[in-house]
Amino acid sequence: MAVRWFYLAVLALCSLGLMCILFTIYWMRYWHSGFAWDGTVLMFNCHPVLMVTGMVVLYSAASLVYRLPQSWVGPKLPWKIGHAAMHLMAFILTVLGLFAVFNFHNHSKIPHLYSLHSWLGITAVFLFACQWLLGFVVFLLPWASLQLRSLLKPFHVFFGASILSLAIASVVSGINEKLFFSLKNGTSLYSNLPSEAVFANSTGMLVVVFGLLVLYILLASSWKRPELGMQAERQALLRGGE
Numbered sequence: 485m486a487v488r489w490f491y492l493a494v495l496a497l498c499s500l501g502l503m504c505i506l507f508t509i510y511w512m513r514y515w516h517s518g519f520a521w522d523g524t525v526l527m528f529n530c531h532p533v534l535m536v537t538g539m540v541v542l543y544s545a546a547s548l549v550y551r552l553p554q555s556w557v558g559p560k561l562p563w564k565i566g567h568a569a570m571h572l573m574a575f576i577l578t579v580l581g582l583f584a585v586f587n588f589h590n591h592s593k594i595p596h597l598y599s600l601h602s603w604l605g606i607t608a609v610f611l612f613a614c615q616w617l618l619g620f621v622v623f624l625l626p627w628a629s630l631q632l633r634s635l636l637k638p639f640h641v642f643f644g645a646s647i648l649s650l651a652i653a654s655v656v657s658g659i660n661e662k663l664f665f666s667l668k669n670g671t672s673l674y675s676n677l678p679s680e681a682v683f684a685n686s687t688g689m690l691v692v693v694f695g696l697l698v699l700y701i702l703l704a705s706s707w708k709r710p711e712l713g714m715q716a717e718r719q720a721l722l723r724g725g726e
Contacts, residue, residue, distance in 0.1 A: 487553050490707050493697065494548075500694040501541040507687040508536045515666070515680045521584075523591035531585040532658060538577025539608065539651040540691060544698040546570030547644055550709045551701055564624050571616050578609055601657040608650035615643050645702055652695040659688045 512519065512529040519533075520526035549555065549567040582605075589596055597606060622628045622636055663684055667674040674681055701707055 490551070490553065490701075493701055497544075497548075497694065497697055497701070500690060500697065501544065504687065504690050504694055505533070505537050505541060507683070507690060508533050511680070511684055511687060515683075523587050525588065525592075527584050527591075528588040531581050531588070532655075532662070534577050534581030534584065535605070535651075535658070536655060536691065538574045538581060539605075539612070540648070540655060540695065542570060542574035542577065543612070543648060543651065544694070546574055547648065548698065548701060551707045556709055568616070568620055568624050571612075571619075575612060575616060578612065582606075582609065599657075599661060601654055601661045604650055604657060605654035608647050608654055611643060611647050611650070615640070615647060641702075645699060648695060648698060652691055655691050656688045659684050 512533060516525070516529050518526060519529050521530065546567055549563055549570065552563075555563045586596060588594075597603065618636070619640060623633060623640070663674050663681055667678060667681060672678045672680070
């Protein structure tokens with residue numbers, strides 16, 4: 485039963501994640517003229533798409549690798565490599581998203597890192613970089629002792645969930661900030677809730693729901709990779725047991 489519920493949750497998660505990305509792309513294409521990589525506002529439009537895709541959706545997928553029932557049995561190294569590789573892909577997309585917004589700010593003579601949105605975002609990215617390096621050095625490379633890994637694992641798990649929470653907060657505040665900047669003329673004030681505001685607010689709510697579901701799956705004890713003494717019980721779950 486637990487495995488069936490897990491796969492239903494994963495199906496919902498995949499659908500929500502895809503919707504988050506597609507909604508963000510549609511918002512930037514329909515209301516803000518699409519994308520380019522030329523330092524203009526069209527380059528800025530790449531920023532929300534890359535950040536939602538990398539820092540939220542792909543980051544979440546990488547975080548959930550160890551929740552797959554197939555990872556409960558057998559060697560752990562392939563899952564570690566997949567976990568690290570997916571996080572690295574997420575980080576690369578995140579860096580490209582940062583490059584897009586910084587390049588646009590330089591091109592348009594806009595100051596950097598002055599808003600709460602930018603503070604939340606840069607904090608999440610900094611912690612993400614530290615988290616990935618720590619995970620690579622301690623959990624992927626073979627030199628670290630079991631005692632050191634056991635000591636650091638709770639911090640690794642805590643900061644993994646915290647980084648996702650910060651990323652979601654940054655996305656939501658970024659959507660709000662973009663709407664305030666875009667909807668400031670007399671015919672489309674944000675307070676009048678024009679169609680763009682409704683759509684972008686809905687996108688933000690999708691990101692929040694997606695993030696809450698990811699955090700629930702991460703925290704649900706019945707879906708965590710078992711310790712060595714629980715392997716037999718989880719193998720029974722994989723065969724459809726209670």
